[in-house]
Amino acid sequence: MNRTASRALAWLYLAGGALGLAASITLTLEKLARLADPSYVPSCSINPVLSCGSVMDSAQAAVFGFPNPLLGVAAFPVVVTFGVALLTGYEPPRWVWTGIQAGALLGVVFVHWLIGQSLYRIHALCPYCMVVWVVTIAIFWYTTLHTLTGTRLGSALRRVHSGVLALWYVVIAVLILVEFWSYWSTLL
Numbered sequence: 001m002n003r004t005a006s007r008a009l010a011w012l013y014l015a016g017g018a019l020g021l022a023a024s025i026t027l028t029l030e031k032l033a034r035l036a037d038p039s040y041v042p043s044c045s046i047n048p049v050l051s052c053g054s055v056m057d058s059a060q061a062a063v064f065g066f067p068n069p070l071l072g073v074a075a076f077p078v079v080v081t082f083g084v085a086l087l088t089g090y091e092p093p094r095w096v097w098t099g100i101q102a103g104a105l106l107g108v109v110f111v112h113w114l115i116g117q118s119l120y121r122i123h124a125l126c127p128y129c130m131v132v133w134v135v136t137i138a139i140f141w142y143t144t145l146h147t148l149t150g151t152r153l154g155s156a157l158r159r160v161h162s163g164v165l166a167l168w169y170v171v172i173a174v175l176i177l178v179e180f181w182s183y184w185s186t187l188l
Contacts, residue, residue, distance in 0.1 A: 006086060012142055013083025016135035017076045023131040024072025030128075031056055031067050044127045049180045054124035060117040068114070072132055075103065079139060101147050108140035115172060119179045134169070141165050 030042040034056055044052035055061055061068055082100060085092075092100075111133050118125055145161055148154030157164065177184060 009142055009146055010083045010086030012138060013079050013086065015083075016139050017079030017083060020072055020132050020135040020139075021076035021080065023128040023135075024069045024076060027052070027056075027069035027126070027128045028067060028073055031061075031069065046127070047183075049125055049183050050127055051124040052126040052128065055118060055122055055126040055129060058117070058122045060114065060122060071110075075107065078103070097143075097147060101143050104136075104140040104143040107136045111136045115175075119175060123179075125176065125180075133172070137168060138165060141168070 026043075030044065030052060033040045034042060034053065042052040042056065044050065045054075056067075064071075082092075114129065115133060118129070141161070141164070145154060145158055148157065
């Protein structure tokens with residue numbers, strides 16, 4: 001992988017990891033405030049659709065027995081640190097890239113499960129969670145492109161990398177628009 005692409009990926013890890021960490025910490029603090037005072041209304045509970053409280057109170061918000069944002073509090077510092085290490089010129093061995101790819105894959109699978117749960121079970125969206133969705137998808141996508149460097153598939157995908165990512169986000173936005181159309185249409 002060339003130096004420019006490597007620096008761009010490092011900056012994505014640094015910025016995306018920092019955004020994901022900020023959202024995860026904020027969600028953790030909001031959850032703690034909610035636990036201390038069940039009548040507390042989270043800052044991200046804006047309307048019936050954008051309602052962190054509804055999401056926080058769901059069983060899906062603690063699928064492993066503890067609040068999901070703690071996963072981000074643990075994982076995103078690793079992403080940030082890896083980005084900083086890459087910016088210093090660190091050239092990780094293949095096994096490190098394999099670990100980053102595996103973590104990104106687990107993250108993107110979990111995020112898509114959460115997207116489905118938010119849309120079709122909980123029927124509410126958490127803005128901070130959506131920040132985590134956006135950065136996790138980008139981190140997965142560009143990590144995968146890095147992993148595929150030197151392959152025919154990697155070369156083909158690299159030519160359309162931003163279009164694929166934009167389409168991915170558009171599909172999610174359309175799913176959100178369709179699922180909550182009855183609410184969005186009242187705002188028009």
